[in-house]
Amino acid sequence: MKKYNVYGIGNALVDIVTEVGDDFLKKHNVEKGLMTLVEEDRQKQLINDINLETSNKQCGGSAANSMIAVSQFGGSSYYSCKVAKDDMGHFYLNDLKKNGVDTFLTKESAPQGITGQCLVMTTPDANRTMNTFLGITATFSKSEVNEAALKDAEYLYMEGYLVPSPDGQEAMKYAKKLAEENGVKVAMTFSDPSMVKYFKPQMEEIVGASVDLLFCNEEEAMLFTDTKTVDEARMELKKAAKKFVITQGANGALVYDGDTFIDIEPYAVNAIDTNGAGDLFAGAFLYAITNGRSYADAGKLASLASSKVVTKFGPRLEWHEAKEVLKSLTA
Secondary structure (H helix, E strand, O other): OOOEEEEEEOOOEEEEEEEOOHHHHHHOOOOOOOEEEOOHHHHHHHHOOOOHHHOEEEEEOHHHHHHHHHHHOOOOEEEEOOOOOOHHHHHHHHHHHHOOOEOOOOOOOOOOOOOEEEEEEEOOOOOEEEEEEOHHHHHOOHHHOOHHHHHOEEEEEEEHHHOOOHHHHHHHHHHHHHHHHOOOEEEEEOOOHHHHHHOHHHHHHHHOOOEEEEEEEHHHHHHHHOOOOHHHHHHHHOOOEEEEEEEOHHHOEEEEOOOOEEEEOOOOOOOOOOOOHHHHHHHHHHHHHOOOOOHHHHHHHHHHHHHHHOOOOOOOOOHHHHHHHHHHHHO
8 A cells, every 4th residue: 555645746835825906917017817937026026015914825836735635635645845944945844744745855954045935916806816936946856856755656746837947847757757667647737828838848748648647727728739629628638648637617627537528517606716726626636536536526526625715815725624525525
């Protein structure tokens, strides 16, 4: 029996979640609805113009949020990442471990530098816009991949946000190869439409002949497959992934279990912040399929969990909320 349900690799970013209006985005010439990489000075300029006291701060990064979700639902997860020996780095490690995720990093072993930060700006229409200063996580490489922990996992999970970095790409290829050689299934997420739009050749190279499980949203699916409809995209995605999930926001999700397409019904809620919904969906889904659930049941759990997180600010649930979601589907 493997020690970990899921071994994740990805960026380590301290998420700063705040509410802003469209006027704030226009004032600072921020492109709405996308994740944009920025330099440190630009990040400081934006942070100086928000209400930091009312903002929510958490350890984050796309794959980190998913690994925390696996842990919250009762699974076991491990996260390989890179933070610096600074206050934000110490905060990150403490928060990660507090949420039940194993990692090899310690305060003492962290290198000098600046820990990455992601400013998540949520507008009244529940849209999320992210400006990210990667800091030291931009140098994440295969050196940060823990071979022993990866081999002792059922799934490797990789985030698409690593693709812009050549070192990140190398780490993804190395981890995927290591997983395949040791019977560990490979799951990944495209993370954001911009990752597919601007780094499609690199993404195709990492996906390779196929991955075991792919997570994406409708826009990412169509961008990756050069199609104009989700129906066309889902057929083309069969060439890239043995199984996949296409999240569809308020319309639920579409799951392909390798044989059948399964429509996952949405849960009607009043969404105020979509930040982290995809990450939580992936984490809940991975927890479910590594703990004896069918793909249909995994989709239901993930859909319900993500419907809960969009009704609040921040990218993840509280521990008791995760347990309540799990209980409601097993009662």
